[in-house]
Each structure stands twice: as structure tokens, then as C-alpha cells.
Amino acid sequence: MKFVHAADIHLDSPLKGLSAYPDAPVAQLRGATRDALTALVDRAIEEAVDFMIIAGDLYDGSWRDYNTGIFFCKEMGRLKRAGIPVYVLFGNHDAESEMTRKLDLPDNVSCFSASKPQTFCIDGLSVALHGQSFKQKETTTNLAERYPAALSNYYNIGVLHTALEGSAAHATYAPCTVDELHAKGYQYWALGHVHEFFQWTGPSTIVFPGNLQGRHVRECGRRGAVLVTVDDRGHSQVERLFIDILRWEHVRVDASACTSLIEVSRCIGQALAALLDEGPTARAVRVTVHGRTRAHGQLFGLEAQLRSEVLAQIAGIGHERLWLEKVQLDTEAFMDAQQSHERLDAFAELQDILATAAVDPEFVEHLRQKLAAFAAKAPLDLHPMVPLIDDIRNGQLHALIKRVSPGLLAHLQQQE
Structure with missing residues (x-):
């Protein structure tokens, strides 16, 4: 038999940070989670799977637009016409959703009880599929320990939304350990909540499929679900299904050989062209330029200009x-x-001034006041992407001064 195991669909979840970048393809990004679910249903029908499991966080918190739920019903209707039942467990985000409690789903969809x-x-x-949905978001008890014993002569699947072994990147909801899951005697554990793919083998096959569609730059790389094939002896083979519509990438470009902003821009363009050669999936990319480079002084304070140069590169290699x-x-x-000390005494003196500035309370407070207007105007969804905003509000500017100082010296050296 074959089945699809998916989790953390977060249907209609907004992809974060859009308001800060007016050139973003907003319509494509906002529809990415829906398009990913449609692609998953297409693949399930194509593979003629026997059933599908969704292991939590189908919806995205207290999202109130019922069109989201109606869209899900439409996709489940396609599976019904193909004779594919679906088993849904509600996670911490679903526990907040009105649609979880009110929408009547097609009769091929079975939902695990929260009681x-x-x-x-x-x-x-x-x-035999065993599971328990979240009744409330803050579910911090070990749900797995109450799951029933495995049924003999059945292929037992445990469906669980959990921060297995307290994943540091996710809230510790329904915590448990790998050893506890193995001890249940189930053949497969269909997990959700952690947005990265993980798999453990042993007495049980334990899998986090990861989320269906990356939603921001901290969720980089390929995303999707898994296809599980079970042979006559009950052995499980797990195959990853990559069906994300827009893939987030973080590209690091070494500028050590560059001497100007234009050369750095061209290096970035080459790296992005190579990325597009990897496949047809659309990419949302963050670029970090690093390395000890003669272009450092010219780049100082010119992130906006460099962005424009890179956008021009993108226009020529595949903007769509x-x-x-x-x-x-x-x-x-x-x-x-x-070397700076040896070359010019004036720069050495300036360097000494900058070194003391970071620990000068009067200067730090003066700088904070100057930057306060910027922090007040910054969009809320930009705050997680720019830690400097919170640093300004908290008066924690020492790291900023230390980071800016070498760039300022290099810039002035180049002007000299």
C-alpha cells in the first residue's frame, strides 16, 4: 500500500516580510500555500495512494477568512472523487482556528478527537491510525503516552503533533522522546510541528515531513511531504515529495576577488544564474556578501544601490x-x-575615537535618539527580519558601532 504524510500546511499563511520589498510578487507569494496543497493532491491522485495523513497545523492560527476552509474542502473533494480517504489531526495553530470547529468537511475526511x-x-x-488533536494551543503535556497499544496483525500508525525531544526552534508542545515512540510498537509515526524533514529508523519509522511551503527566509531549501510505501512484510520506504511553489534560498557570495561594487554585483548575478540552473522552481533569495575585500569601503552604506544593481542582473537572467x-x-x-595605523596617523586617531565610542554612554544615547525615528516608522513585519530595530529601542547599540567602525575607516581610506 501507499500513503501520503503531510504536515504544517499553514493554509493561506502570509509569507513574512513582504511589505518591506515593493518589487515582490505579492500575488504569487500569497497563493503559494494553496498552490502547494493543490500540487500535493495532484501527486496523491497520480500515485493512486490508499490514503493521506495531515499531521497538524492545516490552518494558520486565528485566520478568519472562510474562503480558506472552502478551498480546503474543494481539494478534499478531489480526493474523494479519486477514492482517497484523508485523516486529519489538528495541531496548535488549528486549535485557534474557527474553521476547525465550524466547517463541515467532505465525508472522506476523518478528524482525530481532541478529548x-x-x-x-x-x-x-x-x-490502524492512532491520534489525538490539540484542544488548545498551549498543549504542553505528553499526548503520546496515552496512545493505545498497537493492534496485532495491523500496520499501526501514530499521528502526533509534537516538539519531539524539545526541538529548540519550535515551542515545546506535546513533548516526547524518540525512545517513547519506538516503545509503543507502532510501525510508523506520522509527526508534525517541526518544519524541517527528519527521519528515525528502528522498531518504528518516525518522520517529520517538514512544512509544505516555506514561508520566510529562515525556512530555506526544498519543502513538501513524504510518500510512504509499505511492503507485504510491513516494511516502510519513505520518499520525499518536493512540491513547494516558491523556494527560499540564502546565497553567500565571496567578494574577496572584487575591487568595486559593480564587480560584486556581477559575482552575485553569476551565483543566482547558477541557482536557476538547478531547476524550474521559483526562488526567493537572500544574498549575503562576505570576505575580506578591496571593495569593502565602496560598499559601505550602499546596500540599497547594490540591491538595485542585483535586480538589474536578475532582470536579465530570469526575473519571472x-x-x-x-x-x-x-x-x-x-x-x-x-596597517591602517602605519599608513596614516589621522586614521589611527579616528580608530581610537571609534573604539571608545561603543562604551561612551553619552554618545550611545545620542545615537539612539537619532535612530529612534527610523525605529518608530519601521513596519511591524520588518522587526523580526531586522534585529537592529529592537536594539535601537533598547539602547543596545554597542554591536552596531563596532560593526560600522571598520567600514567607515575603509571608506575614508579609499576616499583618501
Whole structure:
């Protein structure tokens, strides 16, 4: 038999950081989670799977647009016409959703109870699915320990939304351990909540499929679900299905050999062209320029100009499949501090001033006041992307001063 295991669809979840970048393909980004679900249903029908599992976070929190739920019903209707049942477990985001409680789903969709563990049996396949949905978002108890014992002569699947072993990147909802899951005696655990792919083998096959569609630059790389094939002996083979519509990437470009902003821009263009050669999937890209380079002084403070140069590169290599999220600079001056002292005393004196500025309370407060207007006007969805905004509000500007100082010296050296 074959089945699809998906999780963390976050249907109609907004892709974060859009308001800061007016050239973003907003319509494509906003429809990405829907298009990904449609692609998943297409693949399930194409593979003629026996059933589908959705292991939590189908919806995205308290999202109130019922068109989201209606769209999901439409896609489930396609699976119904293909004779494919669906088993849905509601996770922490679903527990906040009105649609979880009110929408009547097609009759091929079975939802796990939130009051206690529930078992669905597919007798024709000798499959038993065990699971419990979240009743409330803050579910921090170990749900798995209450799951029933495995049914003999059945292929047992545990469906669970969990921060397995307390994943540091996710809230510790329904925590448990790999050893606990193995001890249940189930053949397969269909997990959700962690947005990266993980798989453990042993007495049980334990899988996080990751989320269906990356939603921001911290969710880089290929995304999708898994196709599980089970042989006559009950052995499970897991195949990843990559069906994300827009893929987030973080590209690091070494500018060590560059001497000007234009050369850096061309290096970025070459890296992005190579990325497009990897496949037809559209990409949203953050570029970080790094390395000890003679271009460091010229780049200082010119992120916006460099972004425009890179956008021009993108226009020539495939604008319809590539979106630039951000260009950030992490370069270093080609000339070290000791060489700077030896070359020009005036620069050495300025360097000493900058070194003391970071620990001068009066200067730090003056700088904070100057930057406060910028922090007040910054869009809310930009705050997670730009830690500097919180640093300004908290008066924590020491790191900023230390980072800017070498660039300022290099820039002035180049002007000299």
C-alpha cells in the first residue's frame, strides 16, 4: 500500500516580510500555500495512494477568512472523487482556528478527537491510525503516552503533533522522546510541528515531513511531504515529495576577488544564474556578501544601490523565476587595523575615537535618539527580519558601532 504524510500546511499563511520589498510578487507569494496543497493532491491522485495523513497545523492560527476552509474542502473533494480517504489531526495553530470547529468537511475526511486518543481502522488494508488533536494551543503535556497499544496483525500508525525531544526552534508542545515512540510498537509515526524533514529508523519509522511551503527566509531549501510505501512484510520506504511553489534560498557570495561594487554585483548575478540552473522552481533569495575585500569601503552604506544593481542582473537572467528578498553585507576591510595605523596617523586617531565610542554612554544615547525615528516608522513585519530595530529601542547599540567602525575607516581610506 501507499500513503501520503503531510504536515504544517499553514493554509493561506502570509509569507513574512513582504511589505518591506515593493518589487515582490505579492500575488504569487500569497497563493503559494494553496498552490502547494493543490500540487500535493495532484501527486496523491497520480500515485493512486490508499490514503493521506495531515499531521497538524492545516490552518494558520486565528485566520478568519472562510474562503480558506472552502478551498480546503474543494481539494478534499478531489480526493474523494479519486477514492482517497484523508485523516486529519489538528495541531496548535488549528486549535485557534474557527474553521476547525465550524466547517463541515467532505465525508472522506476523518478528524482525530481532541478529548482523548482515537483510533481509525482501515480494515481492507489492515491499517490502524492512532491520534489525538490539540484542544488548545498551549498543549504542553505528553499526548503520546496515552496512545493505545498497537493492534496485532495491523500496520499501526501514530499521528502526533509534537516538539519531539524539545526541538529548540519550535515551542515545546506535546513533548516526547524518540525512545517513547519506538516503545509503543507502532510501525510508523506520522509527526508534525517541526518544519524541517527528519527521519528515525528502528522498531518504528518516525518522520517529520517538514512544512509544505516555506514561508520566510529562515525556512530555506526544498519543502513538501513524504510518500510512504509499505511492503507485504510491513516494511516502510519513505520518499520525499518536493512540491513547494516558491523556494527560499540564502546565497553567500565571496567578494574577496572584487575591487568595486559593480564587480560584486556581477559575482552575485553569476551565483543566482547558477541557482536557476538547478531547476524550474521559483526562488526567493537572500544574498549575503562576505570576505575580506578591496571593495569593502565602496560598499559601505550602499546596500540599497547594490540591491538595485542585483535586480538589474536578475532582470536579465530570469526575473519571472527569481525574487530578491534582501542583500546584506558581511565583508571586511582588505587592510587590517595594524596597517591602517602605519599608513596614516589621522586614521589611527579616528580608530581610537571609534573604539571608545561603543562604551561612551553619552554618545550611545545620542545615537539612539537619532535612530529612534527610523525605529518608530519601521513596519511591524520588518522587526523580526531586522534585529537592529529592537536594539535601537533598547539602547543596545554597542554591536552596531563596532560593526560600522571598520567600514567607515575603509571608506575614508579609499576616499583618501
